[in-house]
Amino acid sequence: MSAGLLGLLDDVAAIAKLAAASLDDVGAAAGRATAKAAGVVVDDTAVTPQYVHGVAADRELPIVKKIAVGSIRNKVLIILPVALILSQWAPWLLTPILMLGGTYLAFEGAEKIWGRLRGHSNHDAPAATVGPEAEKTLVAGAVRTDLILSAEIMVIALNEVADEGFWSRLAILLVVALAITVIVYGVVALIVKMDDVGLALARGGTAFRQRVGRGLVSGMPKVLAVISVVGTVAMLWVGGHILLVGVDELGWHGLYDVVHHLEEGVAHVPGVGGFLAWLVNTLCSALVGVVVGAVVLAVVHVLPFGKKHGKEHDEAAAAH
Numbered sequence: 001m002s003a004g005l006l007g008l009l010d011d012v013a014a015i016a017k018l019a020a021a022s023l024d025d026v027g028a029a030a031g032r033a034t035a036k037a038a039g040v041v042v043d044d045t046a047v048t049p050q051y052v053h054g055v056a057a058d059r060e061l062p063i064v065k066k067i068a069v070g071s072i073r074n075k076v077l078i079i080l081p082v083a084l085i086l087s088q089w090a091p092w093l094l095t096p097i098l099m100l101g102g103t104y105l106a107f108e109g110a111e112k113i114w115g116r117l118r119g120h121s122n123h124d125a126p127a128a129t130v131g132p133e134a135e136k137t138l139v140a141g142a143v144r145t146d147l148i149l150s151a152e153i154m155v156i157a158l159n160e161v162a163d164e165g166f167w168s169r170l171a172i173l174l175v176v177a178l179a180i181t182v183i184v185y186g187v188v189a190l191i192v193k194m195d196d197v198g199l200a201l202a203r204g205g206t207a208f209r210q211r212v213g214r215g216l217v218s219g220m221p222k223v224l225a226v227i228s229v230v231g232t233v234a235m236l237w238v239g240g241h242i243l244l245v246g247v248d249e250l251g252w253h254g255l256y257d258v259v260h261h262l263e264e265g266v267a268h269v270p271g272v273g274g275f276l277a278w279l280v281n282t283l284c285s286a287l288v289g290v291v292v293g294a295v296v297l298a299v300v301h302v303l304p305f306g307k308k309h310g311k312e313h314d315e316a317a318a319a320h
Contacts, residue, residue: 096250108145
């Protein structure tokens, strides 16, 4: 009896060790996948605060929370099942779907630039001052943009673990989805509330603490304005990069070969070659995003439904 019990305990211990090793493997693979997607994570973090810029202070965190919940839904309920199914049975569809997302991002970035050139902005007034419907529209827009960025993150992560079994891929991508959402929206929440932290510091304590608080209060609007610009550029950059890589994977190598040739031309510069190569790729990707975004923007505003959309956009901006 005792020998049987000891044997059972040995089996349980072996199973536990195997499970622990599997968890370690999942954690390590999730870490590698997250690292590969780090560039898009930074873009996601830069894009999101622009949706909260100008919103009443008491609505900032609730809106960030709504966007974060929408982001989790995007990743877990939409992107993850689709990515796993396609990677299992129709991997050739992933690239065209990503390219559609890249086109949408380029259009969003171009539309924001066009709005600024015309003196219009989607966030001229806090959403709370124009009613809950405006806040709902703001959150919906942020979640739509997050869907594209999250899809890029998840597909990059999926490519890193493509050789894993189905259930391992599922576990790894779930870890990536949750970890990245917590990181991105945790940072976003800190960014949008830093001015409130500064206000609290400025109200009391030592002279140094008050100076730091006043610096945060005066500096955060400028930081948020810069982040808004970075977010727009990120849309064009990421969207253009998705399209640049996508056309190469579909067999049209000419454009990507040109960019690759330009990268190689600066890659051998001592000390800064790697940075210059990255910069060339980034600028070329952004240029592709601008061109594609401008073309889609022109089409949208020429077509009848596009004209209607443009008129509504102008009326909303004028009302703000």
